[in-house]
Amino acid sequence: MTAPFASVLIANRGEIAVRIARTLRRMGIRTLLAAHPVDADSPAARAADLVVPLEGDDPLSAYLDGEQIARAAARAGADAVHPGYGFLAENADFALAVERAGLVFIGPSPRVIALMGDKVASRAFVAGQGGHLSASVVEEDDPDRFAERTLALGTPLLIKASAGGGGKGMHVVREAGRLPAAIERARSEATRFFGDGRLYAERYVERPRHIEVQVLADRHGRCLHLFERECSIQRRFQKLVEESPAPALPAALRDALHREAVAIAAAAGYEGAGTVEFIVAPDGSFSFLEMNTRLQVEHPVTELVTGIDLVEQQVRIAAGQPLPFAQEQVATRGHAIECRVCAEVPEQGFRPATGVVQLLREPAGEGIRVDSGVDEGSVVSASFDPLLAKLVAHGRDREQAIARMRRALGETVLLGVSCNAAYLARVVDHPAFHKGALHTGLLAEHEAELLPGEEEATARAAAAAAALFHGPFLEAIRAVPRLHAAIGRWRN
Amino acid sequence: MRRIESRIDVRSPAFRRYAAAARERVADFRERQRAARYDRPERDLRRLERLGKLPVRERIEKLLDPGTPFLELSSLAACTEYEGEAKSASVVVGLGVVAGREVVVRADDPSVKGGAWYPLTVKKIVRSLDVAIENRLPMVHMCDSAGGFLPLQADLFPDRYAAGRIFRNQSILSKLDVPQLSLVFGHCTAGGAYIPSLSDYSVIVRGNGGIFLGGPPLVKAATGEIVDADALGGADVHTRVSGVADYSADSEEEAIALGREIVAQWTRPEKARIETREPEDPHYDPEELHGIVPDDIKVQFDMREVIARIVDGSWFHEYQPDYGTTLVCGYAWIWGMKVGLLANNGVLFNDSSLKGAHFMELCNQNRTPLVFLQNITGFMVGSEAESRGICKDGAKMIMVQSCSEVPKLTVMVNGSFGAGNYGMCGRAFDGRFLFAWPNHQIGVMGAEQAANTLAEVKIRQLEREGRTLGEPEIEAIRAPILESYRRELSAYYSTSHLWDDGILDPVDTRNALGIALSAALNAPIGTPRYGVLRL
Amino acid sequence: MEPLFEVGGRTLRVVPILRGSGFDLEIDGRPAEAALAPLAPGEFELRCDGGVERVFLAQEGDRVFVHLRGRALEVTVVDPLERARQQTRARLGAGEIFAPMPGVVVEVLAAIGDAVRPGDTLLVIESMKLQTAIPAEREGRVAALPVALGASFRRGDVLARIESAPAEALPA
Numbered sequence A: 001m002t003a004p005f006a007s008v009l010i011a012n013r014g015e016i017a018v019r020i021a022r023t024l025r026r027m028g029i030r031t032l033l034a035a036h037p038v039d040a041d042s043p044a045a046r047a048a049d050l051v052v053p054l055e056g057d058d059p060l061s062a063y064l065d066g067e068q069i070a071r072a073a074a075r076a077g078a079d080a081v082h083p084g085y086g087f088l089a090e091n092a093d094f095a096l097a098v099e100r101a102g103l104v105f106i107g108p109s110p111r112v113i114a115l116m117g118d119k120v121a122s123r124a125f126v127a128g129q130g131g132h133l134s135a136s137v138v139e140e141d142d143p144d145r146f147a148e149r150t151l152a153l154g155t156p157l158l159i160k161a162s163a164g165g166g167g168k169g170m171h172v173v174r175e176a177g178r179l180p181a182a183i184e185r186a187r188s189e190a191t192r193f194f195g196d197g198r199l200y201a202e203r204y205v206e207r208p209r210h211i212e213v214q215v216l217a218d219r220h221g222r223c224l225h226l227f228e229r230e231c232s233i234q235r236r237f238q239k240l241v242e243e244s245p246a247p248a249l250p251a252a253l254r255d256a257l258h259r260e261a262v263a264i265a266a267a268a269g270y271e272g273a274g275t276v277e278f279i280v281a282p283d284g285s286f287s288f289l290e291m292n293t294r295l296q297v298e299h300p301v302t303e304l305v306t307g308i309d310l311v312e313q314q315v316r317i318a319a320g321q322p323l324p325f326a327q328e329q330v331a332t333r334g335h336a337i338e339c340r341v342c343a344e345v346p347e348q349g350f351r352p353a354t355g356v357v358q359l360l361r362e363p364a365g366e367g368i369r370v371d372s373g374v375d376e377g378s379v380v381s382a383s384f385d386p387l388l389a390k391l392v393a394h395g396r397d398r399e400q401a402i403a404r405m406r407r408a409l410g411e412t413v414l415l416g417v418s419c420n421a422a423y424l425a426r427v428v429d430h431p432a433f434h435k436g437a438l439h440t441g442l443l444a445e446h447e448a449e450l451l452p453g454e455e456e457a458t459a460r461a462a463a464a465a466a467a468l469f470h471g472p473f474l475e476a477i478r479a480v481p482r483l484h485a486a487i488g489r490w491r492n
Numbered sequence B: 001m002r003r004i005e006s007r008i009d010v011r012s013p014a015f016r017r018y019a020a021a022a023r024e025r026v027a028d029f030r031e032r033q034r035a036a037r038y039d040r041p042e043r044d045l046r047r048l049e050r051l052g053k054l055p056v057r058e059r060i061e062k063l064l065d066p067g068t069p070f071l072e073l074s075s076l077a078a079c080t081e082y083e084g085e086a087k088s089a090s091v092v093v094g095l096g097v098v099a100g101r102e103v104v105v106r107a108d109d110p111s112v113k114g115g116a117w118y119p120l121t122v123k124k125i126v127r128s129l130d131v132a133i134e135n136r137l138p139m140v141h142m143c144d145s146a147g148g149f150l151p152l153q154a155d156l157f158p159d160r161y162a163a164g165r166i167f168r169n170q171s172i173l174s175k176l177d178v179p180q181l182s183l184v185f186g187h188c189t190a191g192g193a194y195i196p197s198l199s200d201y202s203v204i205v206r207g208n209g210g211i212f213l214g215g216p217p218l219v220k221a222a223t224g225e226i227v228d229a230d231a232l233g234g235a236d237v238h239t240r241v242s243g244v245a246d247y248s249a250d251s252e253e254e255a256i257a258l259g260r261e262i263v264a265q266w267t268r269p270e271k272a273r274i275e276t277r278e279p280e281d282p283h284y285d286p287e288e289l290h291g292i293v294p295d296d297i298k299v300q301f302d303m304r305e306v307i308a309r310i311v312d313g314s315w316f317h318e319y320q321p322d323y324g325t326t327l328v329c330g331y332a333w334i335w336g337m338k339v340g341l342l343a344n345n346g347v348l349f350n351d352s353s354l355k356g357a358h359f360m361e362l363c364n365q366n367r368t369p370l371v372f373l374q375n376i377t378g379f380m381v382g383s384e385a386e387s388r389g390i391c392k393d394g395a396k397m398i399m400v401q402s403c404s405e406v407p408k409l410t411v412m413v414n415g416s417f418g419a420g421n422y423g424m425c426g427r428a429f430d431g432r433f434l435f436a437w438p439n440h441q442i443g444v445m446g447a448e449q450a451a452n453t454l455a456e457v458k459i460r461q462l463e464r465e466g467r468t469l470g471e472p473e474i475e476a477i478r479a480p481i482l483e484s485y486r487r488e489l490s491a492y493y494s495t496s497h498l499w500d501d502g503i504l505d506p507v508d509t510r511n512a513l514g515i516a517l518s519a520a521l522n523a524p525i526g527t528p529r530y531g532v533l534r535l
Numbered sequence C: 001m002e003p004l005f006e007v008g009g010r011t012l013r014v015v016p017i018l019r020g021s022g023f024d025l026e027i028d029g030r031p032a033e034a035a036l037a038p039l040a041p042g043e044f045e046l047r048c049d050g051g052v053e054r055v056f057l058a059q060e061g062d063r064v065f066v067h068l069r070g071r072a073l074e075v076t077v078v079d080p081l082e083r084a085r086q087q088t089r090a091r092l093g094a095g096e097i098f099a100p101m102p103g104v105v106v107e108v109l110a111a112i113g114d115a116v117r118p119g120d121t122l123l124v125i126e127s128m129k130l131q132t133a134i135p136a137e138r139e140g141r142v143a144a145l146p147v148a149l150g151a152s153f154r155r156g157d158v159l160a161r162i163e164s165a166p167a168e169a170l171p172a
Helices: A014-026 A043-047 A059-063 A066-075 A092-100 A110-117 A119-128 A143-152 A176-194 A251-268 A299-306 A310-318 A398-411 A421-429 A431-435 A456-469 A471-479 A482-487 B013-038 B042-050 B056-063 B119-135 B150-156 B163-175 B190-197 B216-223 B229-233 B235-242 B252-263 B286-291 B303-308 B350-365 B383-387 B390-403 B418-423 B447-464 B471-489 B491-496 B506-520 C080-092
Strands: A007-010 A030-035 A050-053 A080-082 A136-138 A157-161 A171-173 A199-203 A209-217 A223-235 A238-244 A272-280 A286-292 A335-342 A359-361 A368-372 A387-395 A413-415 B071-073 B091-098 B101-108 B139-143 B180-184 B187-189 B201-205 B210-212 B247-249 B315-319 B327-334 B337-344 B370-376 B408-417 B433-436 B441-443 C004-007 C010-019 C022-027 C035-040 C043-048 C051-060 C063-068 C071-078 C096-098 C103-108 C121-127 C130-135 C140-144 C158-163
Touching: A007 A014, A007 A066, A014 A030, A014 A043, A014 A310, A014 A368, A014 A387, A030 A043, A030 A066, A050 A066, A066 A080, A066 A092, A080 A310, A092 A110, A110 A119, A110 A251, A110 A286, A119 A199, A119 A251, A119 A286, A136 A143, A143 A157, A143 A176, A143 A199, A157 A176, A171 A176, A176 A199, A209 A251, A209 A310, A223 A251, A223 A299, A238 A299, A238 A421, A251 A272, A251 A286, A272 A310, A299 A310, A299 A335, A299 A368, A299 A387, A335 A398, A335 A421, A359 C051, A387 A398, A398 A421, A413 C051, A413 C063, A413 C071, A421 A431, A421 C071, A456 A471, A456 C004, A456 C010, A456 C022, A456 C035, A456 C043, A456 C051, A456 C063, A456 C071, A471 C010, A482 B506, A482 C010, B013 B286, B056 B091, B056 B101, B056 B139, B056 B252, B071 B119, B071 B506, B091 B119, B091 B252, B091 B506, B101 B119, B119 B139, B119 B150, B119 B163, B119 B506, B139 B190, B163 B180, B163 B190, B180 B190, B180 B252, B187 B190, B190 B201, B190 B210, B201 B235, B201 B252, B210 B229, B216 B229, B229 B235, B235 B247, B247 B252, B252 C080, B286 B506, B303 B315, B303 B327, B303 B337, B303 B370, B315 B350, B327 B350, B327 B506, B337 B350, B337 B506, B350 B390, B370 B418, B383 B390, B390 B418, B408 B418, B408 B506, B433 B491, B433 B506, B441 B447, B441 B471, B441 B491, B447 B471, B471 B491, C071 C080, C121 C158
Parallel strands: A007 A030, A007 A080, A030 A050, B101 B139, B139 B180, B180 B201, B187 B210, B201 B247, B337 B370, B370 B408, B408 B433, B408 B441
Antiparallel strands: A136 A199, A157 A171, A157 A199, A209 A223, A209 A272, A223 A238, A238 A335, A272 A286, A335 A387, A359 A413, A368 A387, B071 B091, B091 B101, B315 B327, B327 B337, C004 C010, C004 C071, C010 C022, C035 C043, C043 C051, C051 C063, C063 C071, C096 C158, C103 C121, C121 C130, C140 C158
16 A cells, blocks of 8 residues: 555654654655754654754743644645644644644544543533433533532542543542532642633542543544553553453443444544543443543553554544454454553652663563653653653463563663652552452552562662762772772771 | 791790780770770760860761771870870871871860860870971861960970971971861961961861961950950851961861862872882781780890781891891881881890891882881990990991981880980981880880999999998889889880870781881982991 | 762661772671672672672762662762751751851842842942852742842841742643
């Protein structure tokens, strides 16, 4: 097949830009990368055929400057724009700007982006389709009585931002007395993160599972699913470990989730790759959470169990090509697990870490895939998301996938920026994870075992290694005259 | 070179007796040293703690490079004087390594009478600077003193080698291009203010540090001005306005860390080159040194047994082994450095004096430092010795020794009496370092000999008057002499007056000599030239 | 005085025990019998406290990054002089800047509320016909400037007070 586009501009950075470029290159498509000068020498920049420089003092703002990016893409002669995830990927205005510039936006239409981006609107849509929803209260419907109406749902509750996503701006309320404060905090976060302070509330399911379904829909009306992913291993609503298929999921429930996801996508007129997220309660009931109209961070686990390159499918769909397979032709093989390696310090409340990557050794081997956005010399700053790399392991079954992931994490060496690799290793090693009875509170429940203090023996070994490696320490020793070094610490 | 063959039997009753006595003496020495270093009135220690002052030895430990040796000199200075009040003469002096450089450390001890300078304190400070000058060693001063001990001012101020000599020495040291650093932890008053002022670099601790020619009481008495110590001469005045001090520090730790950084800036000089090889431990156990020297000073022993337990591998190349046998001469290695040893195995005769002179000339020709192991009661007396010219033979030995250009180190192993002290490089002969063992005695002659001599004089005198003395009367003459001599001959009396650079446990001799020798090589070795030898 | 090694929330004293051509390490008063042998760039064999293991090491300034026993640790080597100064800063706390000598304020270059870094000039004083710039000695916010432009002061008077600024919240 000929390349669907001659050239595509990636409007993103880091590991996803590298990953997208890899597929584009394989497809024979000229790869352009919109990059801020701080990323001029990044692995993504080196993976691209051409770097289109972005202007602006603040790197984060530059990557969010849709107008600049659309203009730059057009000027650079790109045929299409791939937005990756985060940044402008779910920004309807950006999709529109790209189209107005005469380019193809690799993703669904601005209308669908806007619909699914608005939590209230999307929930209303799903309700209209007869989908499963949890009871909720939308502030906008009656702002003055929001708190009162919310309490009527009963506790525990979840306060969320309407314009939100990615697990941010969400607050669990277990006692009625704490509701006003939670609303205040949620609103200020929503305004800060999403520029939109509107809230809604729903019942909080205890020990819920977060299960999402990957969908693919072409421009010819074909819409299918590529099975589900379990994303319940989360810390403060941020996904950390994902896997496919979801372990210990009754077949009927699995089928129901798949069917509902496809139905929602089809009804919305979805085009491209998307993910429908559900909350599954311990009793097996489920409800629609949200739909993400872009590639997910955790898409590799689906790719590894289905053998399908999602980025390739996105590009082909955007180029108007029909899906080359039917639902019956896709199947899962084996099990895949992904761990997100992030720049943070678990021992210090998971605060974000910064620094320069001094030394990097990536794991390799049978069934191991590493999607990395950094290499030695990369500067990790506070400007961007702390995700450094994704480690993905595939095995013939869950047990083998876990074993391979454990070894891969053990082989991962990243020095210069604190990261959560050791923490991830303890997660993957934990009996609760092995058992597969996953829920979004699992990490919090076992925090003590997952965050043991550093043992004295390890601290001693680390100090010894550091001392024997540290230039000035060794120089001071070498400076001592031989006689005195031979006599040593003697007093008369 | 051959290994010395030890001939003593370490299991013999005599050896065991000697060793037991020696160990008891060493234990006594260690206890006196401990008391001098650490016994202080509680209230003095608390006062210093309240002021945020570290004990002087902690200051020194922080200054020195970790894992390196420190050779303290004259730790028991002033131990027999001032009713024992001036422990270690209120100042600590030693050879140490800072930022890889060999330095002399001299630190006031404010826990002893506020660090006041007694006459022996001044003598010890002058000596420390002499050591710095003779060996071209950089100096680190830790200043924290209440000033001169005024009741004894006559003995510490006016004389040639009294307080003024400190500042003269500092100037000469600087003239020799050897750097000095002062860390001012407390007050430097009057003359003491010149120590940091004559230092090339100085750090002053804010709050406690003060440098002024006249302290607040004196200023008020002299001009009526009322001003506190900090405003008069504290850190800010001197590091921001006057330039008398170079750096300020807010804590003693900071001052010491800064001091180390300053020393690290000093260029390391080229040392005098002598023969060296890889060091080797003595073949015999140095602990056996305790059993070699008999418990009676009149009983002879073979110095070779001492040498064998001090030098590398017990290797020894003996010079003129069959001639002048009361003086053992030869080459050996100490911590890998080649030295020429002279050691007494009896009184000095004509032949041993000549042998000594000749061997020392060889060592000067060879650029080999000299190490003297003293156990000498003197030169031979009597008509035969005199007519054979013992005086001129002794003179030749003294002449060559005095005019030697190579570094000289002396260890007083047992006795050091009379002119034997001179030939064997006693204090007056500018040896770079002089150490003593706890059993050591030094005097113009031994106590018994002196008592006998004086009794003899009295008996003769009375005989001329026609009287004789009975035993009790003879005893009455002898007893006080024995007593005063015993006091004044002892190693502690000697070290108290700084007639040596410190008493050593015999087992520590090897390390002390190694460190001292290495320090000595910081000064160049000149071309030998001697005065007239009466041939 | 030896540097202190901070790792995993602990501070360890690492002292070299010199022995002729080699040396051992004593960590917090106990010998560690430590040795480090290179295997490949960044990769070493570490012996310590009787164990042998493979470690990875990288260094940046006063931080040594160590990967051992499956995890990465950051060891900060604290220079004694810097530590002494830090301890003084912590002790003095108040962030007051005292006049080193009597004089007059001739220029004021900061305002209350300004964020300042060490070295930023806050004001200029004149004393004995000489002008001196008074810099901030710590990072923080100017909390007070008690002496007005043109006013005189004595030695030791407070010229400025800096408060350490709270950690900024990071962007999403």
